[in-house]
Amino acid sequence: MTLPLLVRRSLRQHALSTAVTALSLSLAGGLLMTVWVMRQQARQTFERMDGGWDAVLGARSSKLQLVLNAIFHLEASPGNIKATDVALLASNPAVRAVVPIAMGDNYQGFRIVGVTTNLFAGHEYAPGHAFKVGEGRVFEDNLREAVVGSFAARKLGFKVGTEFQPYHGLNYSSNPRDNVQHEDTYVVVGILEPSNTPADRVVWIPVAGLQNMAGHDPSAAEDYSAALVKLRDPAAGFRLDQLYNKQGDRLTFAWPIGTVMAQLFDKIGWFDKVLALVAWLVAVVAAASVLASIYNSMSARRRDIAILRALGARRGTVFASIVLEAASVAAMGAMGGFVVHIGLLAGAGVIVRAQTGVLIEPFQPGWVWLWAPAALVGLAALAGVVPAFKAYKVDVASSLAPDS
Amino acid sequence: MALLHIDGLQKAYVGPDGSRHQVVDIPRFELAEGAAVALAGPSGSGKTTFLNLVAGILAPDAGHVRIDGTDVAQLPEHERDRFRARHVGYIFQTFNLLQGFTCLENVLLGMSFGHGIDRARAEALLRRVGLGERLHHFPRQLSTGQQQRVAVARALAGKPRLVLADEPTGNLDPRHAQEALALIREVCAENGSALLLVSHDRDILARFGMVASLADINRASRATSSGGAS
Numbered sequence: 001m002t003l004p005l006l007v008r009r010s011l012r013q014h015a016l017s018t019a020v021t022a023l024s025l026s027l028a029g030g031l032l033m034t035v036w037v038m039r040q041q042a043r044q045t046f047e048r049m050d051g052g053w054d055a056v057l058g059a060r061s062s063k064l065q066l067v068l069n070a071i072f073h074l075e076a077s078p079g080n081i082k083a084t085d086v087a088l089l090a091s092n093p094a095v096r097a098v099v100p101i102a103m104g105d106n107y108q109g110f111r112i113v114g115v116t117t118n119l120f121a122g123h124e125y126a127p128g129h130a131f132k133v134g135e136g137r138v139f140e141d142n143l144r145e146a147v148v149g150s151f152a153a154r155k156l157g158f159k160v161g162t163e164f165q166p167y168h169g170l171n172y173s174s175n176p177r178d179n180v181q182h183e184d185t186y187v188v189v190g191i192l193e194p195s196n197t198p199a200d201r202v203v204w205i206p207v208a209g210l211q212n213m214a215g216h217d218p219s220a221a222e223d224y225s226a227a228l229v230k231l232r233d234p235a236a237g238f239r240l241d242q243l244y245n246k247q248g249d250r251l252t253f254a255w256p257i258g259t260v261m262a263q264l265f266d267k268i269g270w271f272d273k274v275l276a277l278v279a280w281l282v283a284v285v286a287a288a289s290v291l292a293s294i295y296n297s298m299s300a301r302r303r304d305i306a307i308l309r310a311l312g313a314r315r316g317t318v319f320a321s322i323v324l325e326a327a328s329v330a331a332m333g334a335m336g337g338f339v340v341h342i343g344l345l346a347g348a349g350v351i352v353r354a355q356t357g358v359l360i361e362p363f364q365p366g367w368v369w370l371w372a373p374a375a376l377v378g379l380a381a382l383a384g385v386v387p388a389f390k391a392y393k394v395d396v397a398s399s400l401a402p403d404s
Numbered sequence: 405m406a407l408l409h410i411d412g413l414q415k416a417y418v419g420p421d422g423s424r425h426q427v428v429d430i431p432r433f434e435l436a437e438g439a440a441v442a443l444a445g446p447s448g449s450g451k452t453t454f455l456n457l458v459a460g461i462l463a464p465d466a467g468h469v470r471i472d473g474t475d476v477a478q479l480p481e482h483e484r485d486r487f488r489a490r491h492v493g494y495i496f497q498t499f500n501l502l503q504g505f506t507c508l509e510n511v512l513l514g515m516s517f518g519h520g521i522d523r524a525r526a527e528a529l530l531r532r533v534g535l536g537e538r539l540h541h542f543p544r545q546l547s548t549g550q551q552q553r554v555a556v557a558r559a560l561a562g563k564p565r566l567v568l569a570d571e572p573t574g575n576l577d578p579r580h581a582q583e584a585l586a587l588i589r590e591v592c593a594e595n596g597s598a599l600l601l602v603s604h605d606r607d608i609l610a611r612f613g614m615v616a617s618l619a620d621i622n623r624a625s626r627a628t629s630s631g632g633a634s
Contacts, residue, residue, distance in 0.1 A: 002516040005509065013504040307500045310461055311558075312489020312517030314482050397456050400500060 006308075006321040007328050010301075017293045018329055021286075025333020028279075028286035029376050030340025035279040036368040037341075038348055039272050041360045043265045047258045049358055051197060051228065052125040055237055055255035057081065057089055057098075057244065058226040063254035064264055070101060070226040071257060072198045072356060073111045076170060077103055078252075080223035085251060089227060094236030097123070100224040102210045105182065107164055109172035110152040112203045114210030117141055123230075125197050136160040136190035141206045147190040151200040151357055158203075162188040166205075168215060183214045196359035229255075283376055286333070290326045291383035298390050305391050306399030319392045326384025327377050334373035407565060407598045408435035408458065413467035413477070415453055416624075427453045428464070429624040435566070440589055440599040442609050445618030451602040454622065455568045458600070459492050460484035472565055489517035493559035493597065495588065497571035499551045501543040501558075508539040511558045518562040529557045533587060549580040553587065560591045567592050569601040573608055585611055 011018045051071050058066040061078030068075035083100075090098040102114035120138045124130050139145035148158045158164070168180040186205055194200055211221045231237055237255040244253035254260050265272070305318055342363075349360050410433040416426045427450040435441055445451045456462040458469055460476040463484075469477045471491060476484055488494075501510050511526040530539055533553040535546075543551050552572065559567060569588060573581035585608055592599045601608075602618065609615050 002513065005505075005513070009502075009504040009509070303500075304502055304504070307502055308513070308517075309485065310459070310488075310494060310496075310500065311514045312485050314485045314517075316482070317517075396461050397453075400461075400496065 002313075002317065003321055003324055007325045010321070010325050011328060014293075014297055017297065018332075021289050021293045021329050022332040022336060024289050025286045025330055025376060025380065026336030026340050028283040029334045029337020029372060030344055032279040032283050032376070033337060033341040033368050033372045034344040034348065035275050036372065037345060037366060038360070039275065040366070040368075041364075042352070043262075045358055045360050046265070047261045049197060049261070050257035051199065052123055052230070053228045053257060054231045054234060055229040055240065055253055055257065056226050057085070057229055057251060057253055059252065060250055061252050063252060063260045064267075066226060066252055066254040067257055067260045068264075069103075070228060070254075072358075073103075073113065073202055074198075074356065077225040080220055080225060081227065081251060083222045083224065086224055086227045089229065089240075092236075092240070094232055094239065095229060096232045097230040099123070099228045100207060101226055101228060102207050102223070103225045104170065104216065105166040105168055105210060105213065106170055106172050107166055107203050108156060110156060110201060110203055111170060112146075112166050112205055112210065114205055114207035116207055119204070120147065125195055125199065129195065131195060131199065132193045133190040134193035136188070139189050139204070139206055141208060143206070144184055144186045144209055145189040145205070146186045147192060147204045148188055149192050149200040149202045149204070149357070150194040151353070152203055153188075153191045156203075158188050158191070160188055160191065164188070166203075166213065180215070184209070196357075198357040201357035283379060287330070287376070287379035287383040290329055290380045291386050293329075294322060294326060294384060294387040295390065298387050301391065302394055302399045305394045306396045309394065309396040310400060315392045318394070319388045322388035322391045323381050323384040326387075327381040330377040330380030331373075333380075334376050337373065337376070338369075406434040407437040407439075407472055408433070408600070409468070409470040410434070410458070411468040411470070413454075413457060413469060414465045414624075415450075415457055415462065416465055426624040428457060428622055430454070430467070430622050433621050435598050435600055437565075438593075438596050438598055439614065440592065440612060441601070441614045441616060442612035443600065443602040443616050443618050443621075444604060444609050445602060445622075446604050449618045450622055450624060451618060452570055454618070455494070455570050455600070455602060458566075459494055459568055460488045485517075489514075490519055490562065491565045493562065493564035493567040495555055495559045495567065495569040495572045497574040499543075499555040499575075501551055501554055503543050506540045506542055507535055507546070507554045507557075510543070510554055511561050514558040515561050518564075522561075526557070526561055529561050529591075530554070532591070533557050548575055549584065552576060552580070552584050556584065556588055556591065560588075560595060560597070563595050564597055567597045567599045569599065571603050571605075572601065573603070573605060578607065581605070581608065582611075 056066045056070040059079030059081055065075045065078050069077050086098060086100045089095055099116055099118050103111060105112040117138050120131050122130050133147060139147050163185050165185050166182045168182060173179050240253050241255050244251045308318060352358060352360050410430055413428055413430040415428040416424050418424055457464050464477050467477060468475050474487060476487055479487060507530055508526060511530060512521050515521050515526060527539060530536060533556060535550060535553055572588060573584050576584055603609055
């Protein structure tokens with residue numbers, strides 16, 4: 001009873017500093033856990049996010065640019081490929097399906113991608129999951145119709161029957177004078193059900209419509225931006241990789257998509273480490289705040305410590321009570337850290353979803369939920385050793401009022 | 405048989421200028437089991453230092469402090485702490501209650517370092533000293549007299565063999581001082597505890613059958629007095 005009582009009462013006596021310190025520890029713990037979860041979840045999610053395709057064929061460029069452009073609809077297109085290149089690839093016996101895509105326009109920042117209806121004809125973007133039109137129908141290949149991803153539809157306020165005129169280019173400027181709007185008018189005929197993939201952020205139109213959009217270069221009317229490829233045998237990717245990337249010099253065959261994305265995370269690994277370092281530094285600073293908070297109160301506690309010692313408390317008991325107090329503040333901070341963590345994850349999830357269409361599922365139990373609070377408590381307990389040693393050294397006789 | 409036996413007890417402090425000030429120099433002192441003795445001494449006569457030496461809060465420079473046969477002065481610090489918690493009750497002039505703890509918790513804490521917590525006894529003792537309705541009050545919510553009674557309950561809760569009282573009524577008005585003293589002696593008698601009380605209050609000293617002058621037993625105090633320090 002003694003130690004818990006001593007700690008409980010001390011925490012109550014120093015309620016304000018306890019609350020402030022616990023709050024700083026909450027922020028540190030929340031940040032630490034969020035950085036860890038986000039880096040893991042982001043990597044796992046993006047490496048798995050291949051849209052159901054094995055590879056991408058595009059103009060000569062980096063594989064990463066090609067994947068980001070064709071799968072994640074993020075990067076600029078590296079250039080066009082000829083229809084004959086797509087046809088040649090499609091005739092390869094190792095290839096099961098090829099869906100050419102064309103891009104170059106947007107509507108208020110949401111990318112417009114020209115595609116064939118094959119994309120909506122049973123292609124599985126994840127095992128057991130095919131794109132489904134929730135409202136309306138799929139566009140006709142030869143009409144100015146559009147099927148809109150769920151996120152884009154919600155943000156743009158698109159419904160079936162909504163008409164719109166695409167803007168030229170992939171980027172939409174906040175200054176209306178910088179945006180060039182096409183004369184062609186498209187009508188929304190379908191809204192896709194959410195797929196939690198980048199497709200949710202896309203306005204899909206017939207590929208011929210984008211190729212022949214008024215204002216586009218007529219000489220490129222037969223070209224595509226890229227081709228999404230499904231192989232019969234994943235091992236065939238190696239042969240095609242050799243064919244296009246090693247022997248050829250005009251096209252790039254990005255395969256396998258997951259490995260290409262892993263390279264992205266490897267490239268930004270330093271940033272990952274910086275983030276982790278910052279999170280750890282915040283945790284150390286928070287632990288130091290425990291030290292400062294308790295240490296600064298030691299002068300006021302001297303008398304209480306001396307009384308405890310006079311009552312028979314051993315130096316070790318006093319020492320342990322201070323260390324336990326520091327650990328308790330950290331434990332409270334760690335509990336608060338989960339609240340901060342959940343808030344940060346929710347916010348980060350919304351941002352990632354808005355920017356990429358990818359739904360990260362961070363609320364999965366992980367070891368970080370154990371070791372991060374434990375590390376925080378351990379750090380704080382370690383920090384508590386300094387004031388605890390000061391308490392240990394308190395001279396009883398001189399600290400009790402010597403009145404005679 | 406003597407419960408407390410002091411032999412050649414010496415304690416000196418080194419001043420800021422490096423000079424050595426002998427505060428306690430007691431060749432011999434004894435206190436019988438269950439006895440109640442008052443020591444008279446003016447401020448600065450080394451009363452508190454003497455009691456701290458007896459309680460084992462301070463280690464002497466030389467000499468022996470035997471309580472019930474155990475030489476407290478020779479014990480290592482942690483053993484002295486344990487011994488004090490189990491066998492010595494200490495009532496301070498300024499009460500020294502822990503302000504962040506309730507009356508009951510103050511008493512329980514004192515017990516926890518000794519023979520262990522006996523909540524029923526702690527509550528009974530607080531009721532015995534008239535604080536049954538204030539078990540869960542904090543010291544700041546009590547009058548001075550009530551705080552002193554909590555301090556008495558805390559010192560006696562562990563049924564110590566020896567109770568040390570350092571000017572226990574110094575902060576009380578005469579009426580409360582007499583009440584507090586009566587209470588201390590009563591509970592000590594009930595527990596069979598020996599009481600060693602130091603005071604310079606003549607009214608308090610007059611209530612004791614056995615009164616000794618600290619100057620008589622402490623040669624250092626005598627030297628100070630003869631030197632005209634006071």
